Amino acid sequence: MVKVIAVLACLLIVVMDATAGILGIKAEAAQNKVKQLRLWIFECKKPSHEAFILAAGAAIVLAVAHFLANLIGCIGCFKQNSAKSGAPTHLFSKTCCIILWIVVAVGLVLLVIGTLSNKESGSSCGLTHRHYLSYGGFACFAHALFAVAYIAITNAAA
Incomplete structure (x- = not known):
């Protein structure tokens, strides 16, 4: 029963x-539809409400x-700790957990930076915030x- 829940x-x-x-x-696509004026690493753009919501x-x-x-x-x-499973499986499970936390931290930071750059506060000028949203989206796929690796290893070893 637990394995069925893990698969679902x-x-x-x-x-x-x-x-x-x-x-x-x-x-990212909605943000790119907004007018932007760019000069080297500086840009002036209007915020996109659609990009903010997404x-x-x-x-x-x-x-x-x-x-x-x-x-x-x-x-x-x-369950894995109670079953005293093999050390390599336990080590791989902990490694996946650590990488999972790193990926979610990077993804959330990128998405939050992209979200805040599209906050409704008028036109803003500063350093470019290009591609933060799409990189955050790719971090979601890595997550x-x-x-899945973390859940599969921990539940298979138990």
């Missing part, structure tokens, strides 16, 4: 992360997917990969 959770996490990734890429949605979906991945992964870790 993996599918749900993949769908959520793919949705967050697509939202991040669409937010990027905020991507960040929220990524955070929920990460919470779910950690919840299911930790349940498998507790799906490591989340």
Whole structure:
């Protein structure tokens, strides 16, 4: 029964992360539709409300997917510790967990920076914030990969 729940959770996490990734890429496209004046590394642009909404949605979906991945992964870790499984599996599980946290931190930071650059506060000038949203979207896809690996390893070893 636990393995069926783990498989369904993996599918749900993949769908959520793919949705967050697509939202991040669409937010980048919406941001690029806005008029921009660029000079070397400086740019002046108007914020895009559509990009703001899409990027905020991507960040929220990524955070929920990460919470779910950690919840299911930790349940498998507790069972793995109680079963006293082999050291390589336990080490690989912890490595996936650490990489998962790094990927979600990078992805959320990129999405939040992209979201804040599209906040409705009039025209802004400063350093370029190009491609932050699409890189955050790609981090969502990487999050799906490591989340599935983490859940699969911890639940298979248990």
